[in-house]
Amino acid sequence: MQRIAIFTDEPGWHGKQLKHAFLNRGYQADYVSLTDCKIQLDDISFPIKIKGFEEKLPYGVFVRGVPGGSLQEVIFYLDILHALKQLKIPVYNDGHAIERSVDKGMTSFLLKNAGLPTPMTWVLRARKDALLIAEQKLKQGQKLISKPLFGSQGEGIRRIEKMTDLLWLTSSNGIYYLQHFINCAGAGYSDIRVFVINNQTVAAMRRRGNSWLNNVARGAYCETIELNKRLTHLAIKATATLKMDYAGVDIIEDKQGNYHIIEVNSIPAWKGLETVCPLSIAQLLVDDMLFRYQCPV
Ligand SMILES: Nc1ncnc2c1ncn2[C@@H]1O[C@H](COP(=O)(O)OP(=O)(O)O)[C@@H](O)[C@H]1O
Ligand SMILES: [Mg+2]
Numbered sequence: 001m002q003r004i005a006i007f008t009d010e011p012g013w014h015g016k017q018l019k020h021a022f023l024n025r026g027y028q029a030d031y032v033s034l035t036d037c038k039i040q041l042d043d044i045s046f047p048i049k050i051k052g053f054e055e056k057l058p059y060g061v062f063v064r065g066v067p068g069g070s071l072q073e074v075i076f077y078l079d080i081l082h083a084l085k086q087l088k089i090p091v092y093n094d095g096h097a098i099e100r101s102v103d104k105g106m107t108s109f110l111l112k113n114a115g116l117p118t119p120m121t122w123v124l125r126a127r128k129d130a131l132l133i134a135e136q137k138l139k140q141g142q143k144l145i146s147k148p149l150f151g152s153q154g155e156g157i158r159r160i161e162k163m164t165d166l167l168w169l170t171s172s173n174g175i176y177y178l179q180h181f182i183n184c185a186g187a188g189y190s191d192i193r194v195f196v197i198n199n200q201t202v203a204a205m206r207r208r209g210n211s212w213l214n215n216v217a218r219g220a221y222c223e224t225i226e227l228n229k230r231l232t233h234l235a236i237k238a239t240a241t242l243k244m245d246y247a248g249v250d251i252i253e254d255k256q257g258n259y260h261i262i263e264v265n266s267i268p269a270w271k272g273l274e275t276v277c278p279l280s281i282a283q284l285l286v287d288d289m290l291f292r293y294q295c296p297v
Contacts, residue, residue, distance in 0.1 A: 004029040005050055007081075008064035013271055017282035018062060024283065025290055027059070034077040035067055048083050060090035060293060062285075064267060066098060068150075090293035092285075093266045097244040101266040104149050104177055107242065111261055114241040116234065118261045119180040123149070127169070130176035134166055143181035148172035152265075153217035181212075182260050185253045190214055191262065192225065192253065194235035195273055195281065197246040198288050201232045203277040214250075216272035224276040230259060238264045245292070246285055 004027050008015050011031045022029035036051035050057065061084055066077050081095030100106050105123035112118055124130050137144055138160070148156040149172060156172055159165075159181060169176075184190055191214040194204045204227045207220040214220045235249040238261050248268025252260045270281035 005058040005061045021282040021286035037080045092289040121179045124176040154213040154215040192251045194249045196239040222272045
């Protein structure tokens with residue numbers, strides 16, 4: 001049986017779903033941590049070593065998690081993904097897609113540069129620059145949000161609503177990422193998650209948070225929604241702009257009915273989404289990877 005590596009440190013529900021989906025197509029998938037890979041140039045015919053794949057490299061790798069760590073550790077993990085791709089092994093999503101999306105500053109820049117609607121954003125090094133922008137915006141009645149450049153599941157995100165909030169305004173690892181806060185349409189707080197695979201939308205949901213953070217990991221409640229043409233177009237264009245095989249695109253609708261793309265996730269979860277749609281997202285992902293990269297059966 002051909003073998004696939006699923007890069008993850010916490011396989012959990014998603015890992016299990018993927019393993020089953022690969023097995024359904026005749027592939028054995030095994031979990032591996034990127035921390036257990038090596039570059040060994042003394043064996044140039046086989047320069048990347050993956051634990052459990054010592055005899056033969058996998059037919060493809062599915063990236064479900066890239067561990068955190070020092071800058072050098074993270075670059076090393078991305079090097080492994082880049083090197084595997086160079087060796088013509090399908091990497092789903094590839095290292096470049098992950099780099100672009102994990103970095104919220106680059107995501108914002110690329111979305112804006114492609115003419116897509118994304119909230120006004122500043123990525124700054126100096127506290128005085130951050131304070132200047134924040135003061136100006138608050139005076140104009142514009143609330144802001146500050147986020148870590150590398151963050152997920154709503155971690156470290158704060159809202160700046162009033163001048164006294166500036167007292168605690170601190171950088172996240174030396175960088176200030178400030179963004180216009182978008183007041184969402186309707187009652188309470190919600191945003192929209194659209195799942196895109198191979199340039200097609202496959203499912204969407206509304207996430208209703210307990211507060212303005214609408215991450216499922218923070219307890220947001222999932223509701224079914226119908227995709228309209230504009231949402232479909234934006235989600236597909238955002239995924240293509242970040243050159244991803246698949247993505248979870250976060251979009252907020254404001255009170256005027258305009259959409260704002262907040263984030264394009266290259267390693268999105270789909271457990272919440274499956275509670276409101278009858279699809280097997282893992283099988284769709286696996287089939288897309290195997291079909292498009294023509295992995296042999
Ligand atoms: N500019 C914004 N205006 C209003 N709410 C926002 C904004 N940015 C993020 N949020 C809320 O915070 C959540 C998490 O933000 P996001 O940028 O997606 O980071 P994470 O990677 O932590 O999910 C979003 O799903 C949304 O509910
Ligand atoms: Mg998000």
